[in-house]
Amino acid sequence: xxxxxxxxxxxxxxxxxxxxxxxxxxxxxxxxxxxxxxxxxxxxxxxxxxxxxxxxxxxxxxxxxxxxxxxxxxxxxxxxxxxxxxxxxxxxxxxxxxxxxxxxxxxxxxxxxxxxxxxxxxxxxxxxxxxxxxxxxxxxxxxxxxxxxxxxxxxxxxxxxxxxxxxxxxxxxxxxxxxxxxxxxxxxxxxxxxxxxxxxxxxxxxxxxxxxxxxxxxxxxxxxxxxxxxxxxxxxxxxxxxxxxxxxxxxxxxxxxxxxxxxxxxxxxxxxxxxxxxxxxxxxxxxxxxxxxxxxxxxxxxxxxxxxxxxxxxxxxxxxxxxxxxxxx
Amino acid sequence: xxxxxxxxxxxxxxxxxxxxxxxxxxxxxxxxxxxxxxxxxxxxxxxxxxxxxxxxxxxxxxxxxxxxxxxxxxxxxxxxxxxxxxxxxxxxxxxxxxxxxxxxxxxxxxxxxxxxxxxxxxxxxxxxxxxxxxxxxxxxxxxxxxxxxxxxxxxxxx
Numbered sequence: 260x261x262x263x264x265x266x267x268x269x270x271x272x273x274x275x276x277x278x279x280x281x282x283x284x285x286x287x288x289x290x291x292x293x294x295x296x297x298x299x300x301x302x303x304x305x306x307x308x309x310x311x312x313x314x315x316x317x318x319x320x321x322x323x324x325x326x327x328x329x330x331x332x333x334x335x336x337x338x339x340x341x342x343x344x345x346x347x348x349x350x351x352x353x354x355x356x357x358x359x360x361x362x363x364x365x366x367x368x369x370x371x372x373x374x375x376x377x378x379x380x381x382x383x384x385x386x387x388x389x390x391x392x393x394x395x396x397x398x399x400x401x402x403x404x405x406x407x408x409x410x411x412x413x414x415x416x417x418x419x420x421x422x423x424x425x426x427x428x429x430x431x432x433x434x435x436x437x438x439x440x441x442x443x444x445x446x447x448x449x450x451x452x453x454x455x456x457x458x459x460x461x462x463x464x465x466x467x468x469x470x471x472x473x474x475x476x477x478x479x480x481x482x483x484x485x486x487x488x489x490x491x492x493x494x495x496x497x498x499x500x501x502x503x504x505x506x507x508x509x510x511x512x513x514x515x516x517x518x519x520x521x522x523x524x525x526x527x528x529x530x531x532x533x534x535x536x537x538x539x540x541x542x543x544x545x546x547x548x549x550x551x552x553x554x555x556x557x558x559x560x561x562x563x564x565x566x567x568x569x570x571x572x573x574x575x576x577x578x579x580x581x582x583x584x585x586x587x588x
Numbered sequence: 589x590x591x592x593x594x595x596x597x598x599x600x601x602x603x604x605x606x607x608x609x610x611x612x613x614x615x616x617x618x619x620x621x622x623x624x625x626x627x628x629x630x631x632x633x634x635x636x637x638x639x640x641x642x643x644x645x646x647x648x649x650x651x652x653x654x655x656x657x658x659x660x661x662x663x664x665x666x667x668x669x670x671x672x673x674x675x676x677x678x679x680x681x682x683x684x685x686x687x688x689x690x691x692x693x694x695x696x697x698x699x700x701x702x703x704x705x706x707x708x709x710x711x712x713x714x715x716x717x718x719x720x721x722x723x724x725x726x727x728x729x730x731x732x733x734x735x736x737x738x739x740x741x742x743x744x745x746x
Contacts, residue, residue, distance in 0.1 A: 295606035295650075322630055326630070335650075389718045393644055
């Protein structure tokens with residue numbers, strides 16, 4: 260039994276059985292960037308991206324990049340050395356660095372608080388524990404995949420994205436960032452550097468749910484996020500509902516929001532919100548589920564997350580009622 | 589390009605191309621075949637290693653990104669050939685059949701026990717949720733992890 264074609268110089272040799280080694284198999288993979296840079300400052304990263312244009316891709320966790328395996332990628336610009344990690348509170352808002360890992364987002368006490376919890380729940384539902392230790396929220400947002408788990412949560416939280424490029428810094432509403440499947444609003448040389456979650460009034464709460472074929476590790480068949488507040492009479496204030504994996508981009512469900520706005524969250528209101536939830540969604544049949552099943556899921560998951568958010572908002576209200584002073588009448 | 593990192597406490601240097609995966613560099617360049625390769629897309633966890641103490645799927649990490657990191661494979665948990673308590677419990681409880689998922693399982697479990705001394709069953713299952721096993725049905729693996737946690741706390745492993 261003769262060995263297979265000798266491996267190219269510098270490459271691992273075939274293993275003892277004569278079969279090619281994993282590295283040899285891997286060398287036939289289309290993803291073959293030839294240059295890797297690890298800039299130490301955002302300005303340097305911007306310069307590299309501007310210089311190389313579509314040939315260059317940012318790598319943070321790399322978990323989507325390696326799956327996408329795009330053959331035209333020649334230059335990798337590593338974003339991990341740019342100091343863009345961390346979740347911080349600042350003038351009522353929450354700032355999240357673009358290269359913050361999903362594991363950190365899921366565990367963040369700031370993001371587990373009721374108004375922002377949809378994002379912590381989304382982060383905990385994404386991938387596997389191993390992937391969550393690598394994948395970043397910036398990568399998830401810029402991948403602009405229809406089923407991205409952080410995307411519906413960011414939509415209902417009115418996130419503002421900080422983008423830095425050759426002309427400086429600009430702020431983009433997350434709702435304006437997704438142009439199509441895997442198509443974002445970044446221009447040449449631009450890099451997502453941060454995500455800002457605006458302050459939400461007290462008594463606001465959000466919730467997220469993801470359904471895949473299996474409990475962990477699958478891409479979403481449907482994912483849904485809701486955010487709302489409750490007024491003194493238990494009526495819904497400023498509701499937001501967003502859904503992913505049912506169109507080329509994540510969508511706000513304006514019909515459901517209209518059905519909820521100003522209403523007490525009784526069964527018939529939730530039913531109306533569920534009926535309106537399928538307005539404007541465009542699910543497809545794919546390997547994970549049929550369009551019909553996705554529509555059925557949306558009708559159930561929307562009132563479900565609205566109910567969860569409302570329960571949390573109710574608890575927020577109850578806990579903020581001032582208690583009588585000790586020794587009072 | 590030259591990449592230098594620690595593996596199981598020992599400094600190693602390799603020459604890696606930008607697209608080389610950490611799993612291939614560990615297995616083929618460094619001969620660390622205890623790191624298994626299965627799905628190659630970050631779902632099964634067979635290739636799990638610890639990078640700076642955190643479980644990572646080595647098939648989804650580029651080797652160039654490991655520069656300066658401290659990597660632990662299952663070999664690093666049993667220096668001098670003495671079984672790590674997790675390994676002993678897995679063997680004791682019949683939680684190893686083909687053994688292919690086992691190195692990854694051990695590292696994910698070890699990372700959990702380093703930060704939670706008294707995990708619930710749900711927390712153990714959550715920590716192992718990125719490690720797939722086709723043989724055992726997970727029950728004995730979970731029991732072995734819980735028993736190791738009890739042992740470390742000085743309680744009866746039962």
